[in-house]
Amino acid sequence: xxxxxxxxxxxxxxxxxxxxxxxxxxxxxxxxxxxxxxxxxxxxxxxxxxxxxxxxxxxxxxxxxxxxxxxxxxxxxxxxxxxxxxxxxxxxxxxxxxxxxxxxxxxxxxxxxxxxxxxxxxxxxxxxxxxxxxxxxxxxxxxxxxxxxxxxxxxxxxxxxxxxxxxxxxxxxxxxxxxxxxxxxxxxxxxxxxxxxxxxxxxxxxxxxxxxxxxxxxxxxxxxxxxxxxxxxxxxxxxxxxxxxxxxxxxxxxxxxxxxxxxxxxxxxxxxxxxxxxxxxxxxxxxxxxxxxxxxxxxxxxxxxxxxxxxxxxxxxxxxxxxxxxxxxxxxxxxxxxxxxxxxxxxxxxxxxxxxxxxxxxxxxxxxxxxxxxxxxxxxxxxxxxxxxxxxxxxxxxxxxxxxxxxxxxxxxxxxxxxxxxxxxxxxxxxxxxxxxxxxxxxxxxxxxxxxxxxxxxxxxxxxxxxxxxxxxxxxxxxxxxxxxxxxxxxxxxxxxxxxxxxxxxxxxxxxxxxxxxxxxxxxxxxxxxxxxxxxxxxxxx
Numbered sequence: 032x033x034x035x036x037x038x039x040x041x042x043x044x045x046x047x048x049x050x051x052x053x054x055x056x057x058x059x060x061x062x063x064x065x066x067x068x069x070x071x072x073x074x075x076x077x078x079x080x081x082x083x084x085x086x087x088x089x090x091x092x093x094x095x096x097x098x099x100x101x102x103x104x105x106x107x108x109x110x111x112x113x114x115x116x117x118x119x120x121x122x123x124x125x126x127x128x129x130x131x132x133x134x135x136x137x138x139x140x141x142x143x144x145x146x147x148x149x150x151x152x153x154x155x156x157x158x159x160x161x162x163x164x165x166x167x168x169x170x171x172x173x174x175x176x177x178x179x180x181x182x183x184x185x186x187x188x189x190x191x192x193x194x195x196x197x198x199x200x201x202x203x204x205x206x207x208x209x210x211x212x213x214x215x216x217x218x219x220x221x222x223x224x225x226x227x228x229x230x231x232x233x234x235x236x237x238x239x240x241x242x243x244x245x246x247x248x249x250x251x252x253x254x255x256x257x258x259x260x261x262x263x264x265x266x267x268x269x270x271x272x273x274x275x276x277x278x279x280x281x282x283x284x285x286x287x288x289x290x291x292x293x294x295x296x297x298x299x300x301x302x303x304x305x306x307x308x309x310x311x312x313x314x315x316x317x318x319x320x321x322x323x324x325x326x327x328x329x330x331x332x333x334x335x336x337x338x339x340x341x342x343x344x345x346x347x348x349x350x351x352x353x354x355x356x357x358x359x360x361x362x363x364x365x366x367x368x369x370x371x372x373x374x375x376x377x378x379x380x381x382x383x384x385x386x387x388x389x390x391x392x393x394x395x396x397x398x399x400x401x402x403x404x405x406x407x408x409x410x411x412x413x414x415x416x417x418x419x420x421x422x423x424x425x426x427x428x429x430x431x432x433x434x435x436x437x438x439x440x441x442x443x444x445x446x447x448x449x450x451x452x453x454x455x456x457x458x459x460x461x462x463x464x465x466x467x468x469x470x471x472x473x474x475x476x477x478x479x480x481x482x483x484x485x486x487x488x489x490x491x492x493x494x495x496x497x498x499x500x501x502x503x504x505x506x507x508x509x510x511x512x513x514x515x516x517x518x519x520x521x522x523x524x525x526x527x528x529x530x531x532x533x534x535x536x537x538x539x540x541x542x543x544x545x546x547x548x549x550x551x552x553x554x555x556x557x558x559x560x561x562x563x564x565x566x567x568x569x570x571x572x573x
Contacts, residue, residue, distance in 0.1 A: 037516065038117045040107075040297075041505030042100055043309060043498065044125040044218070046156070046331045047071055049096065051103035052501040053111050053118075056509060056517055058529035058539070062111025063498065066103040068095035072156060080148045087160035090153040093131065093139045096221055101294040108296060115297040119516050121225070121287060122304050122508025124312035124500050125218030126157045128193050128243035132200065132211035135230040135274075137223055140211060151204035154217055155196045158332070158368070158410065160419050162195035165202065169195055172260050173253075180245050180253060185348040190411060190419030191368075193244040194261075201262055208264070214272050216243070218306030225303045226285025233275040234284035236305040240277060241352035242364050243308075248353060278305035279354065281522060283511040304511035309500045310334030310366070311356045313469050316503030317494040318530035320523040322360060323464035325453065327483075327491075328500065329472040332410070333445075334366040335452060337463065345459040347415030358522050363461065365452045368419070369410035370445055371472050376409065377441055381434045386476075392435035393442070394478050398485065398553040400440040402427040406564050407444035415455045421568065442479045443554075446486035447561040453487065466491045467541070469499030477544075485550040486558065492541040502530055 036055055043050040053062035073090035076083055084090075108115060131154035132140045140152035155161075169188055173181045181188070188195070193216070201208040213230055215223075216239045223233045240246035245253050252269050259266035278284050283302045292299035313328035314336045326336045334349075338360035342351055349364040356362030369376075374386075383389055393400075404427050411419030423444075425437060453463050466489060473480050473493045484491040496502050506529045509517050519525040533539035 036113070036117045037119050038113055039505040039509035039512075040104065040118055040121045041501040041503070041508055042104075042121065042123045043312070043501035043504055044096060044100075044123070044221070045309065046126060046158070049099045049103050050498060050501045051100065051107040052498050052505055053107050053113060054502065054505045054529065056529065058502065061113055062107035064103045064106035064110065066099040066106070068092065068099050070095055073153070077148070077150050077153070082148075082150060084150065085161060087163075088150070089156040089159040090150070091129065091156050091217070093142065093154055093217070093220070096217065097224065097294070104295040104297065118297055118301055120302050120304065120508040120510070120512035122504035122506070122511065123218060123222055123306045124309040124504040125216070125221060125306050127216060127218060127239050127308040128191055128196070129157045129217040130155055130193055130196055130215065131217055131220060132207060133213045133215065133220065135212040137220070137230075139220070140207065146207065146210065149204060149207055151200045151207045157191050159196065160190055160411065162190060162199035163420055165198040166190045166192075166195040166419070169198065169261060173257070176257060176260065178253065178257060180247060180250065182344050183247065183351050184245070185344070185346045185415070185417065187347065187417040188245065189349060189413060189417050197268065198261060198265065201264060205264070211272055213274060214268070215275070216306070218308070219275070222284050222303060222306050225287055225291050227288050228285055230274045234278040234305050235275040236307065237277050237279045238305075238307050238311055238352070238355055241355050242350040246277070280305050280307040281358070281507045281510045302511040302513075304507050307504065307507060311336055311362070311364070312500040312503035312507070314338070314356050314503060315506045315522075315526045316496060316499035316501070316530055317467050317469045318526055318532060319467060320357060320526040323462045325463045325466050327449065327466065327468045329370055329468055329470040331370070331372045332366060332368050332413075333370040334364060335449065337363040337365075337456065337461070339363060339461050341460070343460045345456055345461060347417050347455060349414060349417075357526070363456065365414035365456070367407065367445065367448050368413045369407060373407060373409045373441060373445070374438075374476075377437060381437070383434065389435050389438045390476075390478060392433070393439035396435065396439050398443070398550050399557050400436045400443065401432065403432055403436045403440040404557070404560055404564060405437070405440040405444035406561070406568055407441060407448055408568065414452050416569070422571070424568065426564065442482050443486070443557070444561065445479065446483045447558050449483060450486050450558055451562070467494055468492070469494045469496065471497060480544045484544045484546040486554045488546050488548075488551040490546065491544045493544060494541050495538055496530070506530060
């Protein structure tokens with residue numbers, strides 16, 4: 032290992048595990064490790080009590096985030112052989128909106144003796160869908176009051192967001208709300224544990240606040256009058272239960288404290304940057320530093336990120352935040368609530384041990400899966416409808432169809448969902464020029480990428496890094512160290528040098544998946560049927 036090497040550590044927190052990635056300032060991977068959460072997704076029974084959870088509840092254990100990240104960092108360091116003194120910065124990305132109630136000393140309420148057995152004291156995972164009525168209430172009251180901030184979210188806020196989950200706790204378990212001293216995103220909680228900070232100065236990411244908590248750099252959070260209209264006890268929720276300072280991604284949130292340094296096996300005092308939403312971190316991670324590149328972070332769910340030079344009102348976007356992804360741009364977030372987990376759900380439902388046989392048969396089918404059409408709302412619809420209560424389904428089935436028809440139609444539905452999002456953006460004046468796919472799914476499922484390209488009618492670039500969000504976290508971690516330490520003149524300079532394309536360098540060259548134009552023509556007809564089915568299913572459960 033070279034002397035005087037400068038290394039950044041990226042920590043990428045997913046739904047099931049955390050990844051630690053060590054890279055140098057040219058983006059070369061030096062060490063990489065993944066550690067699963069001991070409790071995984073808590074969706075069936077509450078730890079300790081065995082209480083059966085409602086079907087739409089999803090929690091995580093905060094201790095898993097600490098212990099699993101420490102395990103991953105130690106393994107990555109060990110496998111790399113680096114000198115830990117060369118680590119100059121730490122970046123963190125996290126699922127969002129995953130959030131929790133805590134005390135002012137940082138203790139999660141679920142880890143206190145009196146509330147460990149109370150389900151509403153536990154961290155709510157991003158996919159927790161218990162706050163349906165509360166989301167409806169927030170949207171109704173915001174619309175009635177003509178709240179200015181609503182237009183930045185396409186006129187409707189999502190079921191998975193921050194304040195619906197708070198309101199759910201207040202209405203269902205007021206004693207938990209009363210004992211909560213700090214409401215915060217899990218990513219912010221984790222960074223708070225890494226650095227030395229009192230509650231009044233805990234670093235809150237402007238990325239998470241902007242996209243999931245209706246915050247704006249000019250106007251701040253919604254007014255006390257709005258929160259009072261939701262519930263009298265929420266009037267002063269910002270002042271009384273959300274202490275801290277707002278820190279943009281890429282800026283230092285503080286320095287690694289000695290207790291966490293000892294857990295990680297690295298020196299204390301390393302700059303730590305504010306947390307970034309995992310999908311947003313995938314944008315710098317694939318080297319996308321320009322406007323018009325639609326970055327598809329494909330995993331359990333998919334988030335689609337786009338930087339633009341202008342702010343437009345787009346129905347159903349998850350948010351438009353100035354400087355929300357990279358400085359100098361308006362960052363648009365859109366997404367699909369079920370992708371990889373829908374594929375896995377179907378595999379389990381059909382009792383398939385793996386995908387290979389289904390994949391091989393599905394690949395031989397023509398566009399349209401022999402008449403089977405799917406609506407992919409198996410965890411609700413994120414963009415463009417922002418309705419977590421919607422349900423998916425299959426139509427056109429006969430006794431002649433098999434597992435592979437269902438699988439192919441589900442992948443096609445996922446692609447149609449992306450096409451719908453792109454249409455909405457373009458129809459409202461937001462250019463979409465290029466498609467880049469990242470995350471684990473595009474690398475192990477080439478068929479779905481081909482279907483996406485065919486449906487979109489344009490090439491899809493599969494970035495070579497399988498750790499796009501982790502690399503993005505590492506890039507912004509390096510930036511936390513400052514330009515004197517890195518030599519980077521700007522964020523775009525860092526993105527280009529650490530993740531940009533390089534000719535004749537395989538590990539920095541994307542795979543290009545071109546569309547089959549005949550398939551594109553066929554999908555144009557089927558896409559119209561998908562949209563017709565969407566119109567029907569929107570009314571089905573109402």
